[in-house]
């Protein structure tokens with residue numbers, strides 16, 4: 001076992017990990033931050049996406065030891081300081097961008113990373129960016145619409161599906 | 162995953178030392194190795210992360226104008242910073258998805274030499290030099306069949322040097338489930354001739370299509386290869402495509418790459 005220390009959602013944290021402990025496991029099991037979901041064993045579903053030093057990564061495909069000294073943001077760190085939903089989260093709710101909600105933490109974290117790099121993405125750019133995030137419920141349409149709305153685009157003419 | 166020790170050296174020298182111990186293995190971005198470990202298809206005693214070695218990260222321009230990429234440089238960095246070789250930056254920007262590109266590295270991709278991976282096509286198509294902690298290896302000697310390379314036990318790719326061609330383009334026909342190349346073709350036109358490297362197609366892994374190289378060196382146009390055909394012998398057949406289908410794609414994608422480059 002070794003000690004790792006990092007900043008998670010603005011708070012300094014540390015804990016004991018094995019060499020094989022994944023960042024997703026450290027967040028969920030040691031820190032009880034179970035918003036980061038694990039949906040596959042093949043690094044393909046994106047339910048586990050978090051930000052490490054400002055960029056989106058799959059927490060299930062990074063060892064906790066690799067995150068030593070980094071700044072991690074998870075879905076628990078996305079709400080506004082007063083506890084209200086952030087713009088992206090609120091847009092997912094308003095536009096029915098989730099059904100069962102399993103993929104949603106990863107979708108929101110990917111959407112936030114996209115909007116940070118590209119504040120006004122086209123529909124095609126949003127779809128391309130979400131290539132690594134799989135949703136089995138929504139058919140993606142309302143997720144894409146929610147992200148367009150979160151970017152401040154007028155989505156009133158796009159049909160609900 | 163089986164249990165293993167984890168080390169994170171900060172210099173190539175210390176990484177080489179750590180890799181000398183029994184059953185130690187290098188960890189690049191982990192985007193291939195971690196899923197492999199989860200399936201218990203590998204059981205290293207120690208994983209030696211290359212992610213903390215600053216000297217192995219970044220893109221720069223070499224003395225003869227070649228684009229030099231540190232072995233632990235992520236696909237995202239190559240996509241953003243290798244603008245002096247646009248076809249290479251473009252290829253990197255379409256590997257997997259954004260989260261994979263933020264972790265996966267060029268050294269890991271070339272060391273793994275997956276028969277459907279993108280970078281091997283760029284390295285072979287450019288006759289890049291693979292630089293390790295021990296020696297320099299020309300791409301023509303480096304790739305030795307699927308998942309097989311000239312690397313020895315514990316040898317680390319520290320840098321890859323790409324001579325910049327006059328024109329180049331990579332065409333990737335995406336396998337929609339994995340996002341790897343079902344077939345990918347990299348075409349590069351240098352002053353002394355054209356190179357065509359094909360990934361995703363052959364049981365032998367990445368390889369050159371020499372008939373097309375000859376025809377394109379004489380006349381760099383999609384018409385120049387219209388009379389050629391690719392034999393289906395030795396090509397991969399799986400549920401995503403037959404050998405005949407892959408043979409067809411090799412020619413179509415080569416034509417598209419030439420048109421896009423010209």
Ligand SMILES: Cc1cc2nc3c(=O)[nH]c(=O)nc-3n(C[C@H](O)[C@H](O)[C@H](O)COP(=O)(O)OP(=O)(O)OC[C@H]3O[C@@H](n4cnc5c(N)ncnc54)[C@H](O)[C@@H]3O)c2cc1C
Pocket residue numbers: 042043044132186187188189190191192193194195211232233255256257258261264265266267268269270272273275277278279280316317318319339340341342
């Ligand atoms: C969902 C998904 C989609 C993907 N899509 C694509 C795609 O479209 N095209 C594509 O080409 N790839 C794709 N990949 C693979 C990705 O590019 C990997 O990043 C890459 O193949 C391996 O690089 P890595 O740095 O992650 O290496 P790792 O997984 O850490 O290591 C892979 C192997 O290389 C060895 N190694 C690592 N670095 C070095 C080094 N510097 N020197 C010597 N040996 C080293 C390791 O010991 C291991 O054997 C995808 C992966 C995922 C998960």
Ligand code: FES
Pocket residue numbers: 037038039040041042043044045046047048049058059060061
């Ligand atoms: S849990 Fe599926 S990609 Fe991480």
Ligand code: FES
Pocket residue numbers: 097098099100101102103104134135136137138
């Ligand atoms: S809302 Fe159920 S998987 Fe996306």
